[in-house]
Amino acid sequence: MHWDPAKYGQFGDHRQRPFFDLxxxxxxxxxxxxxDLGCGPGNLTATLAERWPGARVVGVDSSPEMLSKAEAHAEPAADLEFRLGDIAAWSPSPETDVVVSNAALQWVPEHLELLPGWLAALRPGAWFALQVPGNFGSPSHSLLRELAESPAWAARLDGVLRHDDAVAEPARYLDIMLRAGCAADAWETTYLQVLPGDNAVYEWVRGTALRPVLAALSREDAAEFERGxxxxxxxxxxxxxxxxxYPFRRIFAVGRKL
Structure with a gap:
């Protein structure tokens, strides 16, 4: 699946707010x-390097397109680097003291199974902070699923969307962190975002939720799907x-290994 950094960054202020709340x-x-697991274009990863100038900060992402934008942030920062990699294959090093994953783990189907292992590998005192979207039941996503499952598109889009089980509720993430021996906190926030422009929610999802559909269809079919x-x-x-x-529900969990 290809990502468009420019489209993803179109509503930058709105997308960045949960990161700083996390x-x-x-x-x-x-x-x-x-x-930073799922670092995207790297602009938010760079703020971690600014916050902790004595740390080695590493951004990991599976998108070459995103990392091509991220490299611009690495040039002025000696201890900031970006790596191409699958989040599911990542594991913490003995020196990993902080892990951040902002709006990325929903793309990793097995992240609920991976999280206990990541936490177990962290040393006492280390932190793990995650944020995932919690709006898969909202019209922006339910309408996408309904259209993809309609007779006109079901054959071509079978298995492309997995919104029903992409993330867990806050209590599940809290339970995983507590069982892993962390002092933990989990919460949710619904941001009532006021988006500018015509059909603004459509422009929003073109940068995120719609990407798998666009990747699965030909250009002509994608244009037809988008119109509907x-x-x-x-x-x-x-x-x-x-x-x-646009109500924008997000799920947060932060744990410190005891």
Whole structure:
């Protein structure tokens, strides 16, 4: 699946806010190594290097397109680097003191099975902070599934979307962290985002949830699918004189190994 960094960054301020709400709960004074799993274009990873200038900060992502943008952030920072890699194959090093994963683990089907192992491998005092979307039941996603499962598209999009079980509820992440011997906190936030522009929610999902569908279809079929989906979103999220309100639910969990 190919990512478009420009489209992903179109609503940068809205996408970045959960990251800072997440990392604001990490109380690490002087970590040796900080890892950002699913670092994307690297702009937020760079803020981790600014926060902890004595740490080696590593961003990991499976998208060459995203990492090509991220490299620009590594040039002025001596201890910031980016690596191409599958999150599912990653494991912490003995010096990993902080792990951050912001809006990435929903793309890793087995992350609930991987999380206990990651936590077990961390040394006492290390932190693990994750944030995933919790809006798979919202119209933006349910309409996408309904269209993909309709007779016109089911054969071509069978198995492409796995929104029903992509993430767990906050209590599940809290339980995993507590069982792994962490002092942990889990919560959820719904941001009522006011998005500018025409059919703004459609433009939003083109940078994230719609990517697997676009990757699975030919250019002509993708254009046809988008037309139908965009119409449904315009009806579900009507614009107003001040923009389009998009409820944006996110799930957070932060743990410190005891």
């Amino acid at each position: 990392t604001g709960r990490i109380d690490a004074a002087a970590p040796r190594e900080v890892v 989906y965009a119409q449904r979103l315009a009806e579900a999220y009507p614009s107003t004189e001040y923009g389009t309100v």
